Structure formats: C-alpha cells, structure tokens
Amino acid sequence: MSFFFWFVFLLINLKVIAVSMMVQNYRNIKIKKLIKISFHLINKCNQCMNTLFSKILFTIIKSKKTSKIYYLKLKKVVYILK
DSSP: OHHHHHHHHHHHHHHHHHHHHHHSOTTSHHHHHHHHHHHHHHHHTTTTSOHHHHHHHHHHHHSOOOHHHHHHHHHHHHHHHO
16 A cells, blocks of 8 residues: 555656646756655655666666656656556
C-alpha cells in the first residue's frame, strides 16, 4: 500500500514538473523547487524506485535544452512508468 501511494504521488509530481517546464523557463525558481521536491521523493522512497529510473530522471533534469524538449522527455519517462 505504501509503495502504491509513493508511486502515484511521484507520477503526479512528474506531471506537474512537465507542465511547469512547458509553460515556464527552466531557470525559474518555482521549477527548481519542484525538481528538488521530486529528487527528495526519489531519495525518500529509494526501496520502491528503480535505480535506472532515477538515473534517467537525473539526466533529463540536468540536460540544458529548451523547455519543450524537457516536457517530451519527462512525458516519455511517465509513459515508461505506466
């Protein structure tokens, strides 16, 4: 039950980040806070998350592309998790 809660919470958080990145610029403070929250989530529920997924997410956030590409890459990760 705990795993399911964290999994759903993480998916919702990823969608919020994807929409925020689509609308605003990556350098915006609000997006940085959202990214920190999602990293904190991944660290907190490390037992339930796959390390491969963590690495994919870190690569996406760290790459410096336009916000539209961020959105597409994050959408792919969310799709992988479904």
